[in-house]
Amino acid sequence: MPVLEAIDLTYTYSIGTPFEKTAVDHIDLQIEQGEFVGIIGHTGSGKSTLMQMMNGLLQPTSGTVKLDGKDIWEKKADRRAVRFQVGLVFQYPEYQLFEETVYKDIAFGPKNMGLDEKEIDRRVRETAEAVGLSEELLQKSPYELSGGQKRRAAIAGVMAMEPKVLILDEPTAGLDPKGRTKILTQLREYHRRTGCTVMLVSHSMEDVAKYVSRLLVLSHAKVVCYDTPSNVFARGDALAEMGLALPQITRIFHGLRARGIVVPDEVYTVKYGAEQLLSLLKGGEGTC
Amino acid sequence: MEPLIIIDNVRFSYPTGENPDERTEVLKGISLTFERGELVAVLGHNGSGKSTLAKTLNAVLLPTSGTVTVAGMDTKDEEKLLDIRQHIGMVFQNPDNQIVATIVEEDVAFGLENLGVPSDEMRVRVDQALNAVGMYEYRTHAPHQLSGGQKQRVAIAGIIAMRPDCIVLDEPTAMLDPQGRREVMRTIKLLNRDYGITVILITHEMDEAAQCDRVVVIDHGEVRMDAPPEKVFSHVREMRELGLDVPQATELCDLLRQAGYDLPDDILHADQCIDALAALFSQKGIISNAGSGSN
Numbered sequence: 001m002p003v004l005e006a007i008d009l010t011y012t013y014s015i016g017t018p019f020e021k022t023a024v025d026h027i028d029l030q031i032e033q034g035e036f037v038g039i040i041g042h043t044g045s046g047k048s049t050l051m052q053m054m055n056g057l058l059q060p061t062s063g064t065v066k067l068d069g070k071d072i073w074e075k076k077a078d079r080r081a082v083r084f085q086v087g088l089v090f091q092y093p094e095y096q097l098f099e100e101t102v103y104k105d106i107a108f109g110p111k112n113m114g115l116d117e118k119e120i121d122r123r124v125r126e127t128a129e130a131v132g133l134s135e136e137l138l139q140k141s142p143y144e145l146s147g148g149q150k151r152r153a154a155i156a157g158v159m160a161m162e163p164k165v166l167i168l169d170e171p172t173a174g175l176d177p178k179g180r181t182k183i184l185t186q187l188r189e190y191h192r193r194t195g196c197t198v199m200l201v202s203h204s205m206e207d208v209a210k211y212v213s214r215l216l217v218l219s220h221a222k223v224v225c226y227d228t229p230s231n232v233f234a235r236g237d238a239l240a241e242m243g244l245a246l247p248q249i250t251r252i253f254h255g256l257r258a259r260g261i262v263v264p265d266e267v268y269t270v271k272y273g274a275e276q277l278l279s280l281l282k283g284g285e286g287t288c
Numbered sequence: 289m290e291p292l293i294i295i296d297n298v299r300f301s302y303p304t305g306e307n308p309d310e311r312t313e314v315l316k317g318i319s320l321t322f323e324r325g326e327l328v329a330v331l332g333h334n335g336s337g338k339s340t341l342a343k344t345l346n347a348v349l350l351p352t353s354g355t356v357t358v359a360g361m362d363t364k365d366e367e368k369l370l371d372i373r374q375h376i377g378m379v380f381q382n383p384d385n386q387i388v389a390t391i392v393e394e395d396v397a398f399g400l401e402n403l404g405v406p407s408d409e410m411r412v413r414v415d416q417a418l419n420a421v422g423m424y425e426y427r428t429h430a431p432h433q434l435s436g437g438q439k440q441r442v443a444i445a446g447i448i449a450m451r452p453d454c455i456v457l458d459e460p461t462a463m464l465d466p467q468g469r470r471e472v473m474r475t476i477k478l479l480n481r482d483y484g485i486t487v488i489l490i491t492h493e494m495d496e497a498a499q500c501d502r503v504v505v506i507d508h509g510e511v512r513m514d515a516p517p518e519k520v521f522s523h524v525r526e527m528r529e530l531g532l533d534v535p536q537a538t539e540l541c542d543l544l545r546q547a548g549y550d551l552p553d554d555i556l557h558a559d560q561c562i563d564a565l566a567a568l569f570s571q572k573g574i575i576s577n578a579g580s581g582s583n
Contacts, residue, residue, distance in 0.1 A: 042465070042467065043435065043436075043465040043467065043468075146334075147334060148334065173462075173463065174381075174459075174462045174463055175334070176333040176334045176492035176531065176532075177333070177492065177494075177531060177532055177533040178333050178334075178531035179333075203465050203466050204466075206536070243467065244466075245466045247536060248495075248535060248536040248537055248558050249537075249540060251558045252536070252537060252540065252558050252561050252562055252565075255558060255559070255561075255562035256562055256565060256566065259562065259566045261565070261566065261569055261574070270536050270539045270540050270543065271543075273540055274540055274543040274544060274547075277540075277544060277565070278544065278547055280569075280574065281544075281549065281568075281569075281572060281574070
């Protein structure tokens, strides 16, 4: 059974006004427990709307969202519990830090779950460590942290609820390459350690492709594909037609194929690409 | 001709903590010159000092020691302040923080109103500026209806309407989606090429730096490299150590070179890389028809 399921899911903004817009259009989707999902699509493709329906923040115009097989909008469903199970980290989450200390800010979610002090303390310390915030930073005001540290403190606040599914909306936006790699490797580590489902919305295919087990590509409020990165990138031309920027390495390999050089079409990391070229150069096979 | 901007041994520090002698030094003796008409990227990771450097260029910040000279004027000279800021316009990261009016064309006119430009002249300049950034047809729209990339182009129009010699852009694409980034980069290059405006682009995105004529790499308040992009990015390991990326094409060729294959070290773009690899394959006799390629 999938952990999260969307059945014929639709969301329309401003119904009955001239601004009426369908942001999610009859989407069917099954997210299996333990996947690391990257979500790619243009601005306005419906990524954020879909994610906000996944934890019950938005009520679908029509269709169903199921968590562990249960409709989250059923009459007797406990939506508060749903939001503890499906943790959502918004864009620029550091703007939402508000407590006196980093410790209290991370503890805010677990506290609202009604956990006891000891359990809260364990969770705060564990998640702070997971995002690379040291003991002494926990007693500081969030305002004393650097931009990257604030971002990671905000992510820790959602992780500390230990949700079954962690959804992050562009967690690396505005960070430099080092900051991006740091957050993405920490998320990969979190995913490995906890076995939780992680869903990551991103504009950067280069970044996402290296980390995720599956890619969800959205365009014009619909699912274009939901598949492994190599299968998605093998359809590079279709992605390019949608105006999605392919990783440079993928474009290079598509270009080489167009020149009659027999290389794989699903290359999306430099390391894999270099290996393919080296074996071709050494082996001398692959003549057109 | 004298360079437009001369940065001479500039240091900048601010006090940390209660003890006035305890200071954090952000810029540690930077010397650089920018010529008229250049398209320069200043590349560095967060905290490298690149934004502080940008702010010294139009006297938002004054150096703790050393001098910044803009078109012959010392930025420390308070009487020249307005003059300097008319030479150097600044565009910042967050488009929403830079838009003040409720109609696009009024926003672009804001700077001109402050300069006391006559209204018929203002009309001409606003229209020209909006045309230059490709936003003329949106002139009567409300800014909040625009996308991030469009808002950022309106912010740029507001600067160029003042006819500066130089625009300094501090991470103008950091908050934009890929399409917005492309729009802004296209606009920046066009302003440089067709309007002769000197552009200094502060960024941590290597693909943006790769589109400039010159790349200055800043790290820990010091200039680490200053060369054309193909030279800068050929130092793959050094760039990594500085917390910066290199284009994937450059990295791929670097890995193959390490394995002993003869490839140029100045490759930045996908098509260059495809040409070079196709030539290598044909030279090795692996394929027969690819070496000459499409161009």
